[in-house]
Amino acid sequence: AQTVTQSQPEMSVQEAETVTLSCTYDTSENNYYLFWYKQPPSRQMILVIRQEAYKQQNATENRFSVNFQKAAKSFSLKISDSQLGDTAMYFCAFRTPGGGSNYKLTFGKGTLLTVNP
Amino acid sequence: DTAVSQTPKYLVTQMGNDKSIKCEQNLGHDTMYWYKQDSKKFLKIMFSYNNKELIINETVPNRFSPKSPDKAHLNLHINSLELGDSAVYFCASSQTRDGSYTFGSGTRLTVV
Numbered sequence: 001a002q003t004v005t006q007s008q009p010e011m012s013v014q015e016a017e018t019v020t021l022s023c024t025y026d027t028s029e030n031n032y033y034l035f036w037y038k039q040p041p042s043r044q045m046i047l048v049i050r051q052e053a054y055k056q057q058n059a060t061e062n063r064f065s066v067n068f069q070k071a072a073k074s075f076s077l078k079i080s081d082s083q084l085g086d087t088a089m090y091f092c093a094f095r096t097p098g099g100g101s102n103y104k105l106t107f108g109k110g111t112l113l114t115v116n117p
Numbered sequence: 118d119t120a121v122s123q124t125p126k127y128l129v130t131q132m133g134n135d136k137s138i139k140c141e142q143n144l145g146h147d148t149m150y151w152y153k154q155d156s157k158k159f160l161k162i163m164f165s166y167n168n169k170e171l172i173i174n175e176t177v178p179n180r181f182s183p184k185s186p187d188k189a190h191l192n193l194h195i196n197s198l199e200l201g202d203s204a205v206y207f208c209a210s211s212q213t214r215d216g217s218y219t220f221g222s223g224t225r226l227t228v229v
Contacts, residue, residue, distance in 0.1 A: 035217065037220075039158075042222075043222060043225075044220070044222050045207060045209075045218075045220035045223075047217055047218075047219075091160065103148065103165065103167070103172065103173070103213070104150070104162045104165060104173055105150075105162070105209075105218055106162075107160040107161075109157070109159055110158050
Protein backbone atom coordinates (compact mmCIF):
# COMPACT_ATOMS: atom_id res chain seq x y z
CA ALA A 1 0.00 0.00 0.00
CA GLN A 2 1.14 3.49 -0.77
CA THR A 3 1.83 5.88 2.09
CA VAL A 4 2.39 9.63 2.11
CA THR A 5 4.26 11.34 4.94
CA GLN A 6 4.30 15.03 5.75
CA SER A 7 6.71 15.50 8.62
CA GLN A 8 5.88 19.14 9.40
CA PRO A 9 2.49 19.46 11.16
CA GLU A 10 2.78 23.25 11.26
CA MET A 11 4.92 25.94 9.67
CA SER A 12 4.91 29.69 9.56
CA VAL A 13 6.47 32.23 7.22
CA GLN A 14 6.60 35.99 6.91
CA GLU A 15 4.74 37.62 4.08
CA ALA A 16 6.85 37.91 0.89
CA GLU A 17 9.29 35.22 2.04
CA THR A 18 9.78 31.72 0.65
CA VAL A 19 8.76 28.52 2.40
CA THR A 20 9.21 24.84 1.55
CA LEU A 21 6.83 22.10 2.65
CA SER A 22 8.13 18.53 2.74
CA CYS A 23 6.51 15.34 1.53
CA THR A 24 7.82 11.82 1.15
CA TYR A 25 5.99 8.79 -0.15
CA ASP A 26 6.44 5.08 -0.37
CA THR A 27 5.51 3.03 -3.41
CA SER A 28 6.78 0.19 -5.54
CA GLU A 29 5.16 1.65 -8.65
CA ASN A 30 7.19 3.34 -11.36
CA ASN A 31 4.43 5.44 -12.84
CA TYR A 32 2.23 7.63 -10.67
CA TYR A 33 0.95 11.14 -10.00
CA LEU A 34 1.75 13.46 -7.13
CA PHE A 35 -0.29 16.45 -6.03
CA TRP A 36 -0.37 19.30 -3.58
CA TYR A 37 -3.81 20.42 -2.45
CA LYS A 38 -4.58 23.49 -0.38
CA GLN A 39 -7.42 23.73 2.12
CA PRO A 40 -8.00 27.28 3.40
CA PRO A 41 -10.34 28.02 6.32
CA SER A 42 -13.21 28.01 3.81
CA ARG A 43 -12.76 24.20 3.76
CA GLN A 44 -12.60 23.99 -0.04
CA MET A 45 -9.97 21.58 -1.40
CA ILE A 46 -8.01 23.38 -4.11
CA LEU A 47 -5.48 21.75 -6.43
CA VAL A 48 -2.22 23.69 -6.25
CA ILE A 49 0.08 21.66 -8.47
CA ARG A 50 0.52 18.19 -9.96
CA GLN A 51 3.49 16.18 -11.14
CA GLU A 52 3.63 13.07 -13.32
CA ALA A 53 6.38 10.71 -12.18
CA TYR A 54 7.57 10.05 -15.75
CA LYS A 55 8.35 13.74 -16.22
CA GLN A 56 11.79 14.75 -14.99
CA GLN A 57 11.01 18.45 -15.16
CA ASN A 58 9.65 19.90 -11.93
CA ALA A 59 6.15 21.36 -12.20
CA THR A 60 5.58 25.06 -11.58
CA GLU A 61 2.42 27.14 -11.23
CA ASN A 62 3.15 30.83 -10.76
CA ARG A 63 4.58 31.20 -7.23
CA PHE A 64 4.31 27.47 -6.53
CA SER A 65 6.94 24.97 -7.61
CA VAL A 66 7.94 21.46 -6.62
CA ASN A 67 11.20 19.65 -6.12
CA PHE A 68 10.50 16.12 -7.28
CA GLN A 69 13.20 13.60 -6.41
CA LYS A 70 11.97 10.26 -7.71
CA ALA A 71 14.82 8.13 -6.40
CA ALA A 72 14.46 9.62 -2.94
CA LYS A 73 10.65 9.49 -3.18
CA SER A 74 10.47 13.11 -2.17
CA PHE A 75 8.05 15.77 -3.39
CA SER A 76 8.44 19.16 -1.69
CA LEU A 77 6.41 22.29 -2.39
CA LYS A 78 8.06 25.70 -2.55
CA ILE A 79 5.94 28.81 -2.18
CA SER A 80 7.68 32.01 -3.24
CA ASP A 81 6.65 35.52 -2.27
CA SER A 82 4.21 34.17 0.34
CA GLN A 83 0.90 35.99 0.62
CA LEU A 84 -1.60 36.16 3.45
CA GLY A 85 -4.04 34.22 1.27
CA ASP A 86 -1.63 31.28 1.23
CA THR A 87 -2.54 30.56 4.86
CA ALA A 88 -4.08 27.10 4.69
CA MET A 89 -3.62 23.40 5.35
CA TYR A 90 -1.52 21.86 2.58
CA PHE A 91 -1.93 18.21 1.68
CA CYS A 92 0.46 16.11 -0.35
CA ALA A 93 -1.28 13.31 -2.25
CA PHE A 94 -0.36 10.31 -4.38
CA ARG A 95 -2.20 8.29 -6.99
CA THR A 96 -1.36 5.53 -9.41
CA PRO A 97 -2.84 5.70 -12.90
CA GLY A 98 -5.45 3.31 -14.21
CA GLY A 99 -8.70 2.02 -12.87
CA GLY A 100 -9.92 -0.33 -10.24
CA SER A 101 -9.25 -0.24 -6.53
CA ASN A 102 -5.84 1.38 -7.02
CA TYR A 103 -7.52 4.43 -8.47
CA LYS A 104 -7.65 6.51 -5.32
CA LEU A 105 -5.92 9.56 -3.99
CA THR A 106 -3.92 8.85 -0.83
CA PHE A 107 -3.26 11.90 1.32
CA GLY A 108 -0.62 12.85 3.84
CA LYS A 109 -1.73 14.23 7.20
CA GLY A 110 -1.22 17.81 6.11
CA THR A 111 0.91 20.81 7.03
CA LEU A 112 -0.77 23.88 8.46
CA LEU A 113 0.94 26.92 6.95
CA THR A 114 0.46 30.35 8.49
CA VAL A 115 1.63 33.43 6.64
CA ASN A 116 2.31 36.30 9.02
CA PRO A 117 2.05 39.97 8.04
CA ASP B 118 -20.51 26.99 -13.33
CA THR B 119 -18.72 23.70 -13.89
CA ALA B 120 -18.13 22.12 -10.54
CA VAL B 121 -18.78 19.44 -8.00
CA SER B 122 -21.66 20.51 -5.81
CA GLN B 123 -22.78 18.77 -2.66
CA THR B 124 -25.69 19.46 -0.37
CA PRO B 125 -26.21 20.27 2.37
CA LYS B 126 -23.14 22.20 3.48
CA TYR B 127 -24.00 21.73 7.13
CA LEU B 128 -26.00 18.99 8.79
CA VAL B 129 -26.75 18.75 12.50
CA THR B 130 -28.72 15.74 13.61
CA GLN B 131 -29.38 13.53 16.60
CA MET B 132 -27.90 10.11 17.23
CA GLY B 133 -29.89 7.31 15.66
CA ASN B 134 -31.26 9.38 12.79
CA ASP B 135 -30.81 8.57 9.09
CA LYS B 136 -29.48 11.25 6.76
CA SER B 137 -28.35 11.67 3.16
CA ILE B 138 -25.78 13.86 1.46
CA LYS B 139 -26.12 14.51 -2.25
CA CYS B 140 -23.39 15.15 -4.79
CA GLU B 141 -23.52 16.16 -8.43
CA GLN B 142 -20.78 16.95 -10.93
CA ASN B 143 -21.17 18.58 -14.33
CA LEU B 144 -17.57 18.11 -15.42
CA GLY B 145 -18.29 15.01 -17.48
CA HIS B 146 -16.03 12.93 -15.23
CA ASP B 147 -16.51 9.17 -15.13
CA THR B 148 -15.44 8.54 -11.54
CA MET B 149 -16.79 9.90 -8.26
CA TYR B 150 -15.65 9.51 -4.66
CA TRP B 151 -16.61 10.05 -1.06
CA TYR B 152 -13.88 11.06 1.37
CA LYS B 153 -14.15 11.57 5.13
CA GLN B 154 -12.08 14.23 6.89
CA ASP B 155 -11.83 13.67 10.61
CA SER B 156 -11.27 16.18 13.39
CA LYS B 157 -7.50 15.99 12.84
CA LYS B 158 -8.01 16.91 9.18
CA PHE B 159 -7.00 13.48 7.91
CA LEU B 160 -8.65 12.62 4.60
CA LYS B 161 -9.57 9.01 3.95
CA ILE B 162 -11.40 7.52 1.01
CA MET B 163 -14.67 5.75 1.70
CA PHE B 164 -16.13 4.84 -1.69
CA SER B 165 -15.52 5.25 -5.38
CA TYR B 166 -17.79 4.72 -8.36
CA ASN B 167 -16.73 4.47 -11.97
CA ASN B 168 -19.58 4.83 -14.47
CA LYS B 169 -22.08 3.88 -11.75
CA GLU B 170 -20.09 0.80 -10.74
CA LEU B 171 -18.68 0.54 -7.20
CA ILE B 172 -14.92 0.07 -7.47
CA ILE B 173 -13.65 1.08 -4.05
CA ASN B 174 -15.30 0.25 -0.75
CA GLU B 175 -12.89 0.85 2.08
CA THR B 176 -13.49 -0.41 5.59
CA VAL B 177 -16.65 1.55 6.25
CA PRO B 178 -19.54 0.48 8.52
CA ASN B 179 -22.53 -0.99 6.72
CA ARG B 180 -24.55 1.97 7.98
CA PHE B 181 -22.97 3.94 5.15
CA SER B 182 -24.46 3.21 1.75
CA PRO B 183 -23.50 5.06 -1.42
CA LYS B 184 -25.81 5.24 -4.40
CA SER B 185 -24.96 6.35 -7.92
CA PRO B 186 -28.08 6.74 -10.10
CA ASP B 187 -25.92 7.95 -12.99
CA LYS B 188 -22.31 8.90 -13.49
CA ALA B 189 -22.99 12.54 -12.63
CA HIS B 190 -24.45 11.80 -9.21
CA LEU B 191 -23.17 10.04 -6.12
CA ASN B 192 -25.19 10.20 -2.92
CA LEU B 193 -24.27 9.00 0.55
CA HIS B 194 -26.88 7.66 2.92
CA ILE B 195 -26.06 7.07 6.56
CA ASN B 196 -28.29 5.02 8.85
CA SER B 197 -28.40 5.10 12.64
CA LEU B 198 -25.99 7.97 13.00
CA GLU B 199 -23.42 7.79 15.80
CA LEU B 200 -21.37 10.48 17.53
CA GLY B 201 -18.23 9.19 15.78
CA ASP B 202 -19.74 9.92 12.39
CA SER B 203 -19.25 13.63 13.02
CA ALA B 204 -16.81 14.80 10.35
CA VAL B 205 -16.57 16.67 7.08
CA TYR B 206 -17.56 14.56 4.09
CA PHE B 207 -16.16 15.47 0.70
CA CYS B 208 -17.43 14.40 -2.66
CA ALA B 209 -14.94 14.45 -5.56
CA SER B 210 -14.76 13.48 -9.20
CA SER B 211 -12.09 12.72 -11.77
CA GLN B 212 -11.66 11.44 -15.29
CA THR B 213 -9.95 8.07 -15.55
CA ARG B 214 -7.31 9.25 -17.96
CA ASP B 215 -6.50 12.33 -15.91
CA GLY B 216 -5.05 12.33 -12.43
CA SER B 217 -6.57 15.38 -10.81
CA TYR B 218 -9.58 15.29 -8.56
CA THR B 219 -12.09 18.11 -8.26
CA PHE B 220 -13.64 18.36 -4.83
CA GLY B 221 -16.98 19.62 -3.63
CA SER B 222 -17.07 22.15 -0.82
CA GLY B 223 -17.71 19.52 1.82
CA THR B 224 -20.57 18.73 4.20
CA ARG B 225 -19.93 19.23 7.89
CA LEU B 226 -21.95 16.58 9.71
CA THR B 227 -22.44 17.02 13.43
CA VAL B 228 -24.15 14.26 15.39
CA VAL B 229 -25.42 15.29 18.82
